Amino acid sequence: MATVTERLFGKSIKRREDPRFITGRGQYVDDVKLPGMTYAAFVRSPHAHARIRGIDTAAARSHPGVVAVFTGRDMTGVNSLPCGWDLRKAKNIPGVVQDLAMVPHMPLTADAARHVGDPVAVVIADSQGAAVDAAEKVRVDWEPLPAVTATDRASAPGAAQLHADAAGNVAFRWALGDAAATDAAFKTAGVTVVKKRIVNQRLVANAMEPRACAARFEPATGELTLWVTSQNPHVHRLLMCAFVLGIPEHKVRVIAPDVGGGFGSKIFLYNEEVVCSWASRKLGRPVRWTATRREAYQTDAHGRDHVTEAELALSRDGRMLGLRVKTTANLGAYLSTFAPAVPTFLYGTLLNGVYAIEAIHVEVTGVFTNTTPVDAYRGAGRPEACYVLERMVDAGARALGMDVAEIRKKNFIPKFSGAFQTHVAVTYDSGDYAGAFDKLLQIFDYKKFRAEQAEARTRGRLLGVGFSTYIEACSIAPSKVVGALGAGAGLYESGKVRVHPTGMVTVYTGSHSHGQGHETTFAQLVADDLGIPIEQVEIVHGDTGAVPFGMGTYGSRSASVGGTAIKMSLDKVREKGKKIAAHLLEASAKDIEYANGEFRVKGVPGKAVPFGAVALTAYVPHNYPDGLEPGLEETSFYDPSNFCFPFGAHACVVEVDPETGTVRLLRYVAVDDVGNVINPLIVDGMVHGGIAQGVAQALWEGAVYDAASGQLVTGSMMDYAVPKADMLPMYETDRTVTPTPVNPLGVKGAGETGTIAATPAVVNAVVDALAAAGVDHIETMPLTPERVWGAIHARR
Amino acid sequence: MKLPVKMTINGQTYSHEVEPRLLLVHYIREQVGLTGTHVGCDTSQCGACTILMNGQAVKACTFFAVQADGANIMTIEGLAKDGELHPIQQGFWEKHGLQCGFCTPGMIMAAYQMLERYPKPSEELIRHQLEGNLCRCTGYHNIVKAIQWAADHMPAKR
Numbered sequence: 008m009a010t011v012t013e014r015l016f017g018k019s020i021k022r023r024e025d026p027r028f029i030t031g032r033g034q035y036v037d038d039v040k041l042p043g044m045t046y047a048a049f050v051r052s053p054h055a056h057a058r059i060r061g062i063d064t065a066a067a068r069s070h071p072g073v074v075a076v077f078t079g080r081d082m083t084g085v086n087s088l089p090c091g092w093d094l095r096k097a098k099n100i101p102g103v104v105q106d107l108a109m110v111p112h113m114p115l116t117a118d119a120a121r122h123v124g125d126p127v128a129v130v131i132a133d134s135q136g137a138a139v140d141a142a143e144k145v146r147v148d149w150e151p152l153p154a155v156t157a158t159d160r161a162s163a164p165g166a167a168q169l170h171a172d173a174a175g176n177v178a179f180r181w182a183l184g185d186a187a188a189t190d191a192a193f194k195t196a197g198v199t200v201v202k203k204r205i206v207n208q209r210l211v212a213n214a215m216e217p218r219a220c221a222a223r224f225e226p227a228t229g230e231l232t233l234w235v236t237s238q239n240p241h242v243h244r245l246l247m248c249a250f251v252l253g254i255p256e257h258k259v260r261v262i263a264p265d266v267g268g269g270f271g272s273k274i275f276l277y278n279e280e281v282v283c284s285w286a287s288r289k290l291g292r293p294v295r296w297t298a299t300r301r302e303a304y305q306t307d308a309h310g311r312d313h314v315t316e317a318e319l320a321l322s323r324d325g326r327m328l329g330l331r332v333k334t335t336a337n338l339g340a341y342l343s344t345f346a347p348a349v350p351t352f353l354y355g356t357l358l359n360g361v362y363a364i365e366a367i368h369v370e371v372t373g374v375f376t377n378t379t380p381v382d383a384y385r386g387a388g389r390p391e392a393c394y395v396l397e398r399m400v401d402a403g404a405r406a407l408g409m410d411v412a413e414i415r416k417k418n419f420i421p422k423f424s425g426a427f428q429t430h431v432a433v434t435y436d437s438g439d440y441a442g443a444f445d446k447l448l449q450i451f452d453y454k455k456f457r458a459e460q461a462e463a464r465t466r467g468r469l470l471g472v473g474f475s476t477y478i479e480a481c482s483i484a485p486s487k488v489v490g491a492l493g494a495g496a497g498l499y500e501s502g503k504v505r506v507h508p509t510g511m512v513t514v515y516t517g518s519h520s521h522g523q524g525h526e527t528t529f530a531q532l533v534a535d536d537l538g539i540p541i542e543q544v545e546i547v548h549g550d551t552g553a554v555p556f557g558m559g560t561y562g563s564r565s566a567s568v569g570g571t572a573i574k575m576s577l578d579k580v581r582e583k584g585k586k587i588a589a590h591l592l593e594a595s596a597k598d599i600e601y602a603n604g605e606f607r608v609k610g611v612p613g614k615a616v617p618f619g620a621v622a623l624t625a626y627v628p629h630n631y632p633d634g635l636e637p638g639l640e641e642t643s644f645y646d647p648s649n650f651c652f653p654f655g656a657h658a659c660v661v662e663v664d665p666e667t668g669t670v671r672l673l674r675y676v677a678v679d680d681v682g683n684v685i686n687p688l689i690v691d692g693m694v695h696g697g698i699a700q701g702v703a704q705a706l707w708e709g710a711v712y713d714a715a716s717g718q719l720v721t722g723s724m725m726d727y728a729v730p731k732a733d734m735l736p737m738y739e740t741d742r743t744v745t746p747t748p749v750n751p752l753g754v755k756g757a758g759e760t761g762t763i764a765a766t767p768a769v770v771n772a773v774v775d776a777l778a779a780a781g782v783d784h785i786e787t788m789p790l791t792p793e794r795v796w797g798a799i800h801a802r803r
Numbered sequence: 804m805k806l807p808v809k810m811t812i813n814g815q816t817y818s819h820e821v822e823p824r825l826l827l828v829h830y831i832r833e834q835v836g837l838t839g840t841h842v843g844c845d846t847s848q849c850g851a852c853t854i855l856m857n858g859q860a861v862k863a864c865t866f867f868a869v870q871a872d873g874a875n876i877m878t879i880e881g882l883a884k885d886g887e888l889h890p891i892q893q894g895f896w897e898k899h900g901l902q903c904g905f906c907t908p909g910m911i912m913a914a915y916q917m918l919e920r921y922p923k924p925s926e927e928l929i930r931h932q933l934e935g936n937l938c939r940c941t942g943y944h945n946i947v948k949a950i951q952w953a954a955d956h957m958p959a960k961r
Contacts, residue, residue: 021896028904029892029911031839031879038838135829136822215843215851215905215939267841267905268939300844522903522940692899692945699942724848724937732943733930761942 015531015541019688023541024526033265036219036234037297044221045074047283047296048138050128050145051305052120055154055377055717056167059119059127059147066144067130072137075290076145077282078128079117085285087111088276089250090342091242091495094179094351098491106180108173110375112341114251114281119152121169121340122377123719124305126278131286131294154377154717158337159314161374169340169375176375178338179347183355183431184368192329192366198320201402206787207391209312209337209710211721212384213729214521216267217298218307220280222287230258231288235280237263238273238519239559240551242496246276246344252285263549266521270700271383272307273521274561275344279306304722309710310384312337313350313391319399325407325414327362332369332395340375343382347373352492353388353480359429360396361440361478361654362418367430377717379710383561385700386479386762393477397767398784401473401774405783411771412453415444415476424748433480435652436747436755439680443743444476447656447678450741456660464779469663470673471776475768476656481563481756482749484647499646500564501555502572504533504580506639508626510619512537514576515547517557518569523758524689525565531685532570532752536577538604539618555642563756566685567651571750575643583639584621590632591616591624651747651755655679657698657764661772665780668796670706670773676739677764682747682755690757691740697761698738703730704762705769709789728789808872812837813881821868828852828863830871831878839879839908843937850936853909854878860916862909862935879908882915891915891953900949902940910936914950923954 027033064076094107116125128145132138153167155176160166162175169176193200220235231254237243240261248256266273283294298306313334320329336350355369404414419440420427427435453472460470483489486497501517514533518525526546534541547553557569581601588606589596592614600609607615624631625639660674677694684690707728711720721727746753766788773790774782780799787794809818812835819834831837831854840863843849852863855877882889891914894900901907910933917924917932924932929950930943938946 022899024904025896025901026888028901028907029879029888029895030883031837031908033839033904035838035841035905037842038832040836136824213939215849215903215937216841217843265904267843268903270939297842300846300849524902688899692902692941695942695944696902696940697942700939723846724844725846729848729937729939731930731937732933732946733927735930735943737926737947738942738944 015535016685018531019686020527020531022524022527022689023530024524035216035265035267036221036236039221039234041221041223041293044293044295045131045133045290046135046138047286047294048130048142049126049279050130050142050147052123052125052127054120054149054151055123055156056152057120058150058152059117060150061148062128063146064128067141070137070141070144072133073141074131074133075286076128076130077115077286079113079115082115082285084253085114086251087113088278088281089246090346091246091344092348093493093495094181094347097493107347108170108178110170110172110342114278122379123717124302124379125340129282129286131290156376156378156712156717157714158312158335158374158376161337161376167377169377173375178342178373178375180372181351182370185366185430186368188366189329189331189368193318193320193331195320195328197323198328199323199406200318200320201399201406202318203398203402203784204786205315205317205395205398207311207313207315207394208788209381210310210384210704210708211304211710211727212270212272212307212310214268214270214272217300217303218273218277219297220283221293221295222284223293224287224291226291230260231284232260232262233280233284234262234264236266236273237261238269238521238561240519240549241517241556242559243276244551247281247284251281260552263519269521270385271310271387271561275308275382277306300724301722304727305379305719308343308382309339309379310381311391312381315395317395317399319403321403321407325409325417327364327418329366330358330364332358334371336371336373337376337378337381338373339378339380341380343380346380346382348493349383349388354392356431356433357389357392357478357480358396359431360393361420361438361476363420364430369431378712385697386759387562389479389759390701390763390766393475393763394767397475397771401771402784411474412448415474416441433650436649436749437745438652438654439743439745440476440654443654443678443680444656446741446743447658447676450678450739451658451676469665469776469779471661471663471772471774472658473768473770473772473775474656474658475764475771477654477764479653479756479760479763480650481653481759482567482647482651483562483564484568484650486646496558497646498558499644500568500572501557501642501644502569502576503555503642504573504576504640506580506622508623510622511543513545513547514573515554516569516573517554517559518565519549519560521560523560523565524686528566528685528689529570529573532573533577536574537618538602563758566752566754567750567756568645568647570752570754572643572645574751575645576641579641579643580639586632586635587621587624588616591630647749649749651682651749653679653681653755653757653760655760655764657768659768659772661769661776663773663776663795665799668792668799670790670795672702672736675736677761678741678743679757679760680743680745681757681760683744683753684742685754693757694740694761695738697759698765699730699735701762701765702735702769703728704766705788705790707789806869808868810871810874810876812876813878823867823869825868826864827866827868827871830868831863837878837880841905841908843905848937849906850913851906851909853912853936855912855915860913879911882911890956891918893956894949894953898945898949898952900941900946906936906938910938910946914953917950918954918957922957
């Protein structure tokens with residue numbers, strides 16, 4: 008059997024999944040073809056808020072090709088979509104307020120529609136065309152009601168009320184930190200206080216593959232198979248079986264095959280997949296649904312949407328003494344699966360940033376509005392926290408007349424490994440924040456830029472630089488802690504290693520790849536660990552019928568949590584292999600070591616047995632240790648002891664056209680520290696994509712609702728500015744490496760760093776460019792030419 | 804009412820009776836069964852459905868199947884010859900020009916025509932030529948690199 012000695016961990020190898028994608032052989036949910044397939048089309052609310060007086064389905068039912076039409080009233084015994092994060096259960100966290108209005112969210116709403124796109128009926132037909140035609144014949148007797156969509160208007164006097172159990176549309180009030188200490192910091196003699204209103208606008212994830220599902224119920228066996236665009240198929244199965252449909256979990260198989268991007272939006276349990284599953288059981292036929300892009304804009308969970316009042320107290324020499332943050336977070340019309348966690352435990356806990364701030368207090372009010380539900384979108388809470396902090400640091404520097412690089416250096420938490428206790432509950436794992444920033448300044452050549460900028464200004468050109476020194480929290484854990492914060496689930500991961508008799512290895516991971524390249528990185532990890540060629544390793548994910556219960560992929564957790572679970576199983580395989588090898592080599596197991604794909608007796612050259620021979624022996628146990636089970640297959644569940652905290656420093660250069668307000672991105676430099684890196688090619692790719700999304704929030708993207716009608720104005724790719732190739736530059740990426748002590752791989756997480764860092768870097772750069780024009784803040788993103796021009800001219 | 808259509812796709816002839824309103828992309832995906840051509844939007848912005856029709860890169864969502872009657876079409880499935888990847892496919896692999904893979908077939912087909920027209924495109928030209936194709940994963944950096952790699956590895960035209 009071949010063995011390899013070259014280390015794969017840390018190597019930029021080409022992705023093993025690519026051949027199928029570049030030849031058009033990927034298998035996405037909409038590619039699933041089943042005999043007897045039917046097609047679903049949903050009837051949705053055209054109103055932002057309207058009572059349903061009645062629904063007449065007769066004409067639709069008699070349309071040729073229609074199999075069935077269902078409304079919410081037909082779905083008897085079906086429960087609300089669950090919210091998996093109950094803030095009321097949060098306990099033992101100092102300063103936390105416990106409160107949450109758990110409002111119902113029915114798969115097909117029967118009483119009223121609460122946002123444009125809210126589904127009220129489904130038509131199922133033999134063809135997609137017949138389903139869509141018949142859906143137009145469903146007559147809903149609407150009674151339009153007043154609507155509220157704006158975050159800062161949700162609780163205003165006279166605002167439309169969405170739910171009987173949420174007075175003033177307040178979903179929750181939540182607070183964290185030491186209010187008294189923060190108040191005291193603001194009263195310190197000689198402090199400078201800066202105060203800003205900061206709006207973090209609503210975004211749409213825009214995964215290129217629209218959400219889709221295909222449900223097939225087999226009446227003969229009672230088994231339901233659901234193909235669904237999911238980042239976490241086991242979570243989908245659990246929530247759907249146990250909470251919504253009340254069907255046996257072991258009779259349901261959820262498959263998330265190739266999934267075309269998620270960015271958070273495919274974590275959640277949605278109405279459509281529940282309805283199609285229920286309908287397939289009812290009809291005994293497969294039911295498929297694929298969202299149109301319009302449906303995606305109206306129903307994929309949106310992201311961000313915060314309005315914040317922030318105050319920062321600084322000493323005269325620029326030390327950050329106190330931070331006070333009051334945020335209103337728009338949750339949309341219902342509580343999406345993890346919605347309450349995002350603007351609370353994924354936001355407030357990150358407000359310490361990379362700075363030794365002396366006191367922090369944050370209050371968050373979550374509000375309902377007549378808009379699409381809001382939940383995790385790439386970064387989820389952390390970009391919002393980073394944006395507030397990085398804007399405030401720059402504002403503080405300007406108020407004191409300090410340089411924006413100097414103020415950061417002055418406030419960095421010193422290098423540490425092991426534990427840094429923040430003022431907002433979490434404990435950082437390891438960090439060298441000044442190290443990453445120094446490297447950035449060196450690559451960027453900050454001094455040279457300032458000289459160029461000054462020279463450009465003499466010729467009327469407005470150049471600006473923006474920094475962002477960020478912290479990120481990923482692999483959120485341990486389960487005990489997240490449970491105490493209100494999570495309805497654990498946050499471990501599973502990893503199963505199956506060694507076949509021929510020494511080939513199949514690995515089953517609870518993580519799910521929807522672009523992250525797990526089939527490559529996990530195979531690198533396994534091949535490296537076992538010292539076998541990567542061709543002997545196969546990675547399986549995304550199928551509850553094959554993989555042990557796992558939590559899926561979001562929050563940059565796959566390598567750190569999923570990878571470690573695999574590593575634990577590899578260790579177990581090796582330990583069992585040692586026992587078998589010891590028997591074959593007539594030695595003691597404690598004298599066996601494993602290296603380069605073989606088990607060998609320590610200190611006895613040539614006395615060795617290869618991995619493949621041990622595998623074969625495990626399955627043909629003729630010459631075998633007494634009392635040892637045959638087979639070579641191990642499963643592990645890894646529950647980390649803490650989060651991992653990647654960090655880094657980004658810089659960007661912009662040029663603003665003073666005549667038009669157009670912002671041009673001239674340069675982008677990123678230095679990230681994500682701990683050890685398994686595949687630099689893949690990590691750099693994720694950083695690029697993250698930066699693009701972060702830049703796009705700063706400059707172009709935003710979901711806009713018309714205040715009067717409650718219509719989603721940006722409801723298509725014609726209206727919502729997903730960035731194009733010619734809007735973005737090449738990115739310069741580099742790294743520092745500070746391994747985490749939390750897991751044995753030393754990996755942290757890389758999926759969201761770019762999104763977190765880029766938005767404030769770009770906005771800081773634009774404000775820097777406009778400083779000469781007297782601008783020190785722009786309240787609302789995206790920084791469209793109109794907004795930038797307005798900011799320039801408001802000061803003139 | 805259904806109308807007959809006949810066209811060549813990747814060198815093979817297909818004929819069906821189709822509804823006049825059936826889009827070419829749905830014909831290719833659902834009737835012919837070639838699912839490498841993707842649908843990512845309903846307003847012809849995303850370019851995931853880009854194919855070659857009579858040598859032109861077009862968005863298959865902007866044609867009815869009946870309009871393609873008699874056409875010669877190449878989809879992503881027809882690009883590799885005898886198991887050998889086309890340099891553009893190889894470039895996307897070498898340079899990590901894809902993550903989730905959903906936009907990739909359209910990107911590759913758009914790049915195919917781009918390199919026919921401009922064998923040595925500048926970065927600026929590549930970015931401009933890709934304005935009809937959206938990617939949400941890569942930030943375009945490695946897509947540009949992939950097309951540059953392909954340009955450097957294309958066989959010389961006879």
